[in-house]
Amino acid sequence: MEVMYIVIPCYNEEEMLPITAKALITKMDELIVAKRISPKSRVMLVDDGSKDRTWEIIEQLHESCELFTGVKLSRNKGHQNALLAGLMTAKDYADIIVSMDADLQDDINAIDGFLDKRAEGCEIVYGVRSSRETDTGFKRWTAQTYYKTLAALGVEITYNHADYRMMSRRAVEALSEFKEVNLFLRGIVPMVGFKSDIVTYERAARQAGESKYPLKKMISFAVEGITSLSIKPIRFITGLGFFIFFVSIIMLIYFLVVHFSGHTVAGWTTTVVSVWALGGLQLLAIGVIGEYIGKIYLETKARPKFIIEKNLEEDK
Numbered sequence: 001m002e003v004m005y006i007v008i009p010c011y012n013e014e015e016m017l018p019i020t021a022k023a024l025i026t027k028m029d030e031l032i033v034a035k036r037i038s039p040k041s042r043v044m045l046v047d048d049g050s051k052d053r054t055w056e057i058i059e060q061l062h063e064s065c066e067l068f069t070g071v072k073l074s075r076n077k078g079h080q081n082a083l084l085a086g087l088m089t090a091k092d093y094a095d096i097i098v099s100m101d102a103d104l105q106d107d108i109n110a111i112d113g114f115l116d117k118r119a120e121g122c123e124i125v126y127g128v129r130s131s132r133e134t135d136t137g138f139k140r141w142t143a144q145t146y147y148k149t150l151a152a153l154g155v156e157i158t159y160n161h162a163d164y165r166m167m168s169r170r171a172v173e174a175l176s177e178f179k180e181v182n183l184f185l186r187g188i189v190p191m192v193g194f195k196s197d198i199v200t201y202e203r204a205a206r207q208a209g210e211s212k213y214p215l216k217k218m219i220s221f222a223v224e225g226i227t228s229l230s231i232k233p234i235r236f237i238t239g240l241g242f243f244i245f246f247v248s249i250i251m252l253i254y255f256l257v258v259h260f261s262g263h264t265v266a267g268w269t270t271t272v273v274s275v276w277a278l279g280g281l282q283l284l285a286i287g288v289i290g291e292y293i294g295k296i297y298l299e300t301k302a303r304p305k306f307i308i309e310k311n312l313e314e315d316k
């Protein structure tokens with residue numbers, strides 16, 4: 001029987017944690033009794049520098065029930081880094097690691113499906129949402145457009161898969177070899193390879209507390225995903241540059257012809273329009289390139305992605 005760790009990043013989840021904990025106790029007990037996972041299996045709650053009582057709750061859970069363990073990050077580092085911190089800590093104790101959110105939006109019963117696939121020899125199993133009915137129309141639309149954009153940019157990504165997945169220790173070890181600071185897990189995990197499969201599940205609405213991903217964070221996460229996985233936007237700009245250069249040559253010829261055939265061009269409109277159009281385009285182009293240079297800048301610094309302040313697993 002394999003030791004399974006469920007890694008859950010938690011940021012200001014005091015309202016949700018007790019509910020999640022209860023559901024997980026039932027689920028884990030069920031799996032342990034059915035001898036599908038080892039009794040040494042745990043739920044690892046990663047406190048991502050929460051400002052509320054999240055860490056106290058994690059410590060309480062750990063004291064009252066051996067099923068729970070916790071890791072406290074030194075400060076808020078965001079969902080992806082918190083998840084990574086959990087994976088990297090859990091891989092020292094677990095054979096298989098499931099990652100999920102604290103809000104129970106991901107159906108915990110899909111874990112049975114994960115274990116089935118694992119028994120078939122999969123190293124990575126992706127949880128894929130079968131529908132997006134519980135999302136608002138806006139979120140559904142933005143998410144779909146986003147997946148399509150990523151696919152068009154040549155990024156290999158599993159449609160409608162977020163961060164609910166199971167990875168074997170071997171897969172997580174391989175993931176740890178990816179040293180990049182700009183981390184977009186759902187784009188990088190497929191690069192790990194190995195035998196993998198998907199399990200579909202119904203995604204529920206958040207039961208308590210509110211989404212920790214406001215629009216602003218969502219947008220920056222989306223940009224992060226694109227720029228850390230694809231350089232096609234830069235190629236596009238180069239292409240656009242060539243195209244505009246080509247157009248300007250045709251315009252030059254046209255103006256010369258007009259000039260020498262004696263017609264005078266009023267010209268004001270053309271000038272103003274092209275100044276604005278080209279100016280705007282140049283700023284945009286510089287912006288996109290700047291985005292990548294910013295990435296390179298951060299990568300060269302190679303700062304730690306997370307710092308662990310406390311690991312409850314260690315003080316046993």
Ligand code: UDP
Nearest residue numbers: 009010011048078079082101102211212213
């Ligand atoms: N989260 C985190 N750090 C952050 C923001 C979020 O660890 O800075 C966690 C959060 O506690 C939750 C998960 O990431 O477990 C997903 O967040 P949320 O459910 O708010 O996102 P949504 O489902 O709305 O995309």
Ligand code: MG
Nearest residue numbers: 101103105206
């Ligand atoms: Mg959520």
